[in-house]
Structures are given as structure tokens and as C-alpha cells.
Amino acid sequence: MKMDGHKDQSRMQSRMNTQDMKNIAMFLGCVIPNRYPAIERATNLVLEGFGIDVLELKGASCCPAPGVFRSFDKVTWLTVAARNIVLAEELGADILTICNGCFGSLSDANLILKEDAKLAREVNVHLEKVGRRFNGSVSVRHIIEYLHRDIGVERIRDVVTKPLGLRVAVHYGCHLVRPSSERHLGSQDYPVFFDELVEATGAESVDFPDKMMCCGAGGGVRSALHDTSMAMVEHKLDAISGVGAGVDCIVDACPFCHLQFDGGQVEIAKKGGKDYGIPVLHYTQLLALAMGYSVEDVGLSQNAVVSKEFMEKVEGLQPRH
């Protein structure tokens, strides 16, 4: 797509402001690269827009997911997570996650291993068999808290060339804010940082009942207790669709929540339930749209719920002059 002058200026300013930031390596996880690559693409566009040179974490594996693997065998969970962290340590870069589950696993494992020397020694016995060693020298970040803390709401407003006059249901998800004592992101019941990022795009964050409730995907619930999982997401979709003037879309911070809301709607409709038809976007897709990228650039047609009405509304929004 063509970049306008305002956007070029914003990008130059953003690049200058990010020169003193620590190197960062993007951790893709599983669901984004393997099911929703449009989120990977949108994230690349957003980070490029801020002039952030992101390193690739080549050879990374599953984080591994906190629900099944952490509960199955803690040392295995820590060892595989530590290997992913060590890949970043060897690059001298912090890890940037785009998924709540990856953030939960890698951030928690990093903290546990930094604080528990006995466990760190045990994990290093395994890692040394493949020539690696956990040193505890990097941090694990999530794109949402990274954008809020390191980039800031004001700079995000500055790169918006197409303010999104949309009504948005913001879904934080679980691992982004919990455990709250380790995340340091304010209230886990009434957080505001994600809403602020959404509103920086010109959208309105619309409140709805049970906003902080789990989507029903995590903890191995979606894979093994599917009916329960669907009942949970249906409850959330009812709450979102029941908001007075309605919403234009759901915005999440996690591809597993994304899969649950997006695929869940289709599944509920196929089983004779309500056809909600609410488009689901990861935050980086929303921000990329506000930065002037098209619905094709951010791959909205790859979702299970494809709303022509929503896409036309976004495409019809006027750029800022």
C-alpha cells in the first residue's frame, strides 16, 4: 500500500525514539504462525511502522502451552520454555510474545527459573545435553504491555492516519493480567491499559458484563471439554452482543482467544444457535488498520467470521488530514 507523508513522518519520528530500546526477538508460538498467520503479518506491519527492528527467534518451539504442559510435568514445561528463552539470551534480546498463552508460559517460567536456583540447576542439566544453558538474562514481554509501556498511548495516537470510529469489545484474556502480582499491570479485575490502546486508534471501547471472564479456550478446556468451552464462549458472545448499541468487532490479545471467538461463532451457528456474525481482530490487526493498511493487508478474510459490512465500514473511514 502507499504510505502518505504524515505516515512517513510518524515512522521517522518513531524510529528515532526507538533507537535506544533493547533488542527484541519475536516469539511466534503455534496458533499464530500455523492457523492465523494474518496476525503475524499485521504484527510485522505495526512494529515496522514504529521503526522497531525485530529479530527472528529461529528454531523456537511451542512455548509450551501453560494449560496442558505445565500441569502434566513441571520440569518438562520449564525445560522447553527455558530453551526458547535461551534462544533469545543468545541473541541478547528480550522476547516479544503476541499470545497470552506464550506470555504466560515464558514469563512465568523465566521468573521461576530466575528465583529458584535448584530448579534452574535441574533444568540446566537437561539443557546442557543439547549445548545450552539458562542464564536468566532477558525479559519476556507481551505486545500489548510492550506497546503500552515502551511505545506509549501518545505515540500510538501519532501513527494513526485513519481513526477508527468503531465500537469495540475488548477481550483481555487470562494470562495477560494474571498472576497480577507478577504482571504489574494494575487491577486484574478492572484493567484499563488495553482499552487505552484500543481507544488510541480512534475506536470506542464498549463495556460489557463479565468482560474479564475467560473465553473458555485455555487450560485444555477447548481440546478436551469442548461443550463446556463452547458454553463459556457463548456466554461471552451473548454479553457482547447484548450491549445497547451493539459492537462492530471483538479485539483480543491472543490467538487462542481469537480462535475461540472466531471459530466458536461458526460452530455455535452450525449447531442451530445464534449467528452472532461479530468480526474478531487481534489488536495488531486493529492498529494496522488505523495506521492506514487495508483489510486485505491484515488478512481479515482469513477469519472464520467474515463480515462484508464491517470491511466496507473500515474501508469507508476517512483518513486524518
Add this chain to the structure above:
Amino acid sequence: MDAVLTLRTQAVHEGVMLPEHRAVAAALIRSGHGVPINDEGKKRRREMGLGALPETVSRDKAALDEVQRLLKSTGFDVLILGEEAE
């Protein structure tokens, strides 16, 4: 939460796990991903202008071997696959 995790770990080590969860764990052993790439995923990646395989263990055999050696070292392969573990 610690109590729930401890109970669940104990159950798994006694062989009690739901088949769907065992399948997810087996996917990690096999592919290095809990949710591995498939043909539709490759197609979507190409549509977005990305490589068909991401820069993960999916396109790096040595990295996958490394993860599999770690899973063997911790005994996770035997825990999940039992006698089928290599």
C-alpha cells in the same frame, strides 16, 4: 492453583490423562508444536506473503531434534507415549 497443578501432575504420572490432552502432548513430541502446521496453514501463510513454513522448529530439523532430545531427557516421551516412545 499450586494444589490443582500438583494433583493434576500426580494424576498424569499415574497414567490418568484425557485422550485429547495426550494427543496435544504427543503433537509436541512429534512436531515441536502443540498446534502443528497443516496444509491450510501453509496456504494462509503464502496468501499473507509469508514463507509456507514459519521460522520455528517447523523448518529447522536440527532444532526439532534438539527439542525431542530434551523431551527424552526429562522422560516426557515415555510419560506420554509409554512403550511407543523411541
